[in-house]
Structure formats: structure tokens, C-alpha cells
Amino acid sequence: MQSSISNVKATDQLKVLVFGAGAIGTYYGGSLALAGHHIVFVEQPKMVEQLRERGLRLDLTIDERRKTKDAFVVEPRSFVIEPSLEDALKFGPFDVALFALKSFDTTAALEGMKPFAEKLPPILCLSNGVENEQAIARALGADKVIYGTVTTAIGRRGAGDIVLEKLRGTGIAAGHALSEKLVAAFQNAYLNCRLYPEAHSMKWSKMLTNLVANPTSAILNMSAAEVFANRKLYKLEIAMLKECLDVMKAQNLEVVDLPGTPVKLLALATKLPLWLSKPFLSRAAGSGRGGKMPSFHIDLYSGRGQSEIQFLHGAVVREGKARGVPTPVNEVLTTTLLALTNKEIPLEEFAGQPEKLLERLEKLTSLKVGK
Numbered sequence: 001m002q003s004s005i006s007n008v009k010a011t012d013q014l015k016v017l018v019f020g021a022g023a024i025g026t027y028y029g030g031s032l033a034l035a036g037h038h039i040v041f042v043e044q045p046k047m048v049e050q051l052r053e054r055g056l057r058l059d060l061t062i063d064e065r066r067k068t069k070d071a072f073v074v075e076p077r078s079f080v081i082e083p084s085l086e087d088a089l090k091f092g093p094f095d096v097a098l099f100a101l102k103s104f105d106t107t108a109a110l111e112g113m114k115p116f117a118e119k120l121p122p123i124l125c126l127s128n129g130v131e132n133e134q135a136i137a138r139a140l141g142a143d144k145v146i147y148g149t150v151t152t153a154i155g156r157r158g159a160g161d162i163v164l165e166k167l168r169g170t171g172i173a174a175g176h177a178l179s180e181k182l183v184a185a186f187q188n189a190y191l192n193c194r195l196y197p198e199a200h201s202m203k204w205s206k207m208l209t210n211l212v213a214n215p216t217s218a219i220l221n222m223s224a225a226e227v228f229a230n231r232k233l234y235k236l237e238i239a240m241l242k243e244c245l246d247v248m249k250a251q252n253l254e255v256v257d258l259p260g261t262p263v264k265l266l267a268l269a270t271k272l273p274l275w276l277s278k279p280f281l282s283r284a285a286g287s288g289r290g291g292k293m294p295s296f297h298i299d300l301y302s303g304r305g306q307s308e309i310q311f312l313h314g315a316v317v318r319e320g321k322a323r324g325v326p327t328p329v330n331e332v333l334t335t336t337l338l339a340l341t342n343k344e345i346p347l348e349e350f351a352g353q354p355e356k357l358l359e360r361l362e363k364l365t366s367l368k369v370g371k
Contacts, residue, residue, distance in 0.1 A: 103311035147199035169259025173199035328365035
């Protein structure tokens with residue numbers, strides 16, 4: 001295994017607070033540590049001792065720029081990990097914090113952060129969804145928020161042990177005093193970072209990619225490939241994406257390409273004949289998640305009792321209602337998956353039964369999927 005390396009000048013070093021050593025936290029925090037930045041993690045007590053003892057392991061071998069066939073190990077002496085925010089802040093002051101929690105964990109996390117608001121640095125939010133940044137701004141102040149997004153696919157093998165599955169990159173929105181400095185630091189750490197002039201277009205474009213085959217896979221207990229192989233389900237996916245694009249248009253937001261992710265082509269596919277768009281969307285749905293089942297499926301079948309659908313498709317519905325844009329397909333998918341998540345409907349209700357879901361949609365909306 002490769003040990004940690006450093007390639008950043010002392011004058012350019014950042015002191016970074018990372019909330020969580022999950023897949024994204026380990027990848028970004030570990031990559032920045034490898035590049036010579038000072039990293040402090042806040043993590044659950046049960047994981048702290050493990051990571052203090054053995055460090056982080058990052059399998060980045062698919063990145064040819066690294067020129068190695070071995071995983072990197074970030075030795076425990078190369079980072080700090082603490083079981084509470086209060087303990088972590090003792091190693092400050094920090095230049096920036098990285099926040100990439102599940103959206104359903106955001107509210108609780110912010111409640112825990114409020115007492116320390118004055119000591120917290122600006123927060124780069126890499127979470128999925130389009131409402132987390134606003135929640136951070138309300139809790140900590142608008143000056144504490146930097147909009148970001150992740151298109152790289154990262155797998156988690158265990159605590160502090162990740163594998164880079166699909167290298168794409170990171171988006172950071174302009175407009176904050178730190179934005180350009182962060183882009184340079186992330187680029188230097190091989191994180192493929194790009195600066196975006198408009199935050200909301202960037203975030204909504206990323207969310208558009210998260211919507212594809214996500215709720216249908218969970219509701220039906222089918223892979224994305226199986227969803228797209230069904231013509232009627234494919235028409236459903238197109239209808240769902242069109243609603244999101246209508247909501248973006250109502251906000252005067254542009255669809256923008258993200259690092260390694262041709263989102264404009266995804267939007268264009270909704271305007272093409274089905275036979276022409278299906279091959280592209282099928283590839284996008286299969287490759288975008290690094291070969292894993294979609295996240296809603298993982299969350300539903302983990303039994304954790306929470307789903308991000310209310311923060312993705314649900315956000316489309318809320319913004320649509322606020323702007324007078326109908327979003328019936330997104331609404332039915334949201335309410336159905338939430339009912340499954342809350343055990344109001346048994347998991348078997350729609351599993352492997354596309355026609356049953358389609359009947360529900362046709363009954364509650366004007367969508368006609370035909371043959």
C-alpha cells in the first residue's frame with residue numbers, strides 16, 4: 001500500500017473540518033490529507049478509536065494520474081479525529097468545513113452545530129438535494145454557506161475504507177470569498193474540481209441526475225437496468241424528469257453539465273423519441289452509481305426508516321406548488337415511497353409488479369403510459 005503523500009505548499013495549506021468519515025468524508029478528507037492539508041474529522045465515538053488506530057484506506061487505483069496499483073493509507077498521525085464537534089473545534093480555527101450528510105440527517109446535525117456557530121468556518125455543502133444550503137444559512141448565517149456538488153462515485157468497504165468507483169469530479173459555486181481557493185486546493189488533490197457561476201443551476205442539475213430510476217427501483221425492488229428495460233416504466237421516468245425540468249424553467253435555472261456528467265444530454269433525451277433516448281438514459285442510470293443499486297433502494301431495504309426522496313423528488317413537488325407547476329408524477333412517487341419507508345405499505349406491495357405501480361399512477365394522475 002502507498003503511504004500518505006504531500007504536494008501542497010505550506011502557504012497554501014488549508015485546515016479543514018470534515019463532518020463524518022463516511023464514503024464522501026473519507027474520500028475528500030483523505031484526498032486532501034494526502035495532498036498535505038490539515039484534516040480534522042468529527043465522527044461517532046464507536047468509529048473514532050478504530051480510525052485512530054489504523055488510519056484511512058483509499059483505493060484510488062482507477063485514477064491513472066496517481067500512477068499506482070496500490071491503495072493509499074492515510075496514517076493516523078496525518079489527521080485528527082474526534083467524537084464531538086466541541087472536541088474537534090479545539091484544533092481550530094478552520095478555513096472551511098465539509099458537510100456531506102444524508103439530507104434527512106441535516107436538521108439534527110445543524111441543531112448540534114448551532115451552539116458553536118461563532119467558531120465554525122464557512123461550510124462547503126456537498127450533500128445531494130437543493131435545500132440543505134438554505135437550511136445551513138438559516139441555522140448558521142448566509143456567510144457560512146458554500147454550494148457544492150459531487151458527481152464522483154465512491155464505494156465504502158468499511159469504516160474509513162473507501163474505493164473510487166467512477167472518477168468524475170466536484171462542483172463549487174462562485175460567489176464566496178473561499179470559492180476559488182477551494183477549487184485550486186481540490187484540483188491539486190486530484191478531485192477534478194470546477195467553478196460554477198450560478199449555484200442553483202449547479203445544484204438542480206445534479207439533482208436531475210439523482211432522480212433517474214431512483215424511486216421506481218426502490219418501490220418495485222428492481223435494478224435501474226430492469227426499470228429501463230420496461231417501456232412503460234421508461235415513459236414514467238421521462239415524465240418524471242420533464243416535471244423537474246419544468247420546475248427549473250419556472251425558476252429561470254439552466255441545465256449545466258457537471259464534471260464527467262453530461263446533464264444537458266440527459267435533459268435533451270426527454271425531448272427525443274423514446275427509441276432514440278432510451279439507450280443513452282439506460283447507460284446513464286446504470287453507470288452513474290458505480291454499479292450499486294440506487295440510493296433510495298439501499299435506504300429502504302436497510303430498514304433505517306428514512307428516505308431522501310422527500311428532499312429530492314419532494315423538493316420538485318414543493319417548488320412546483322410554489323410556482324404553479326404541476327408535478328403529479330413526482331408527488332405520487334414521493335408519497336408511495338414514503339409510505340413504504342414508514343411501513344404504512346408492506347415492501348411486497350409493489351415488488352416486482354410494475355403494472356401495479358403504473359395503475360396507481362394512472363389513477364392518481366393524468367399520466368397514460370400506454371403500451
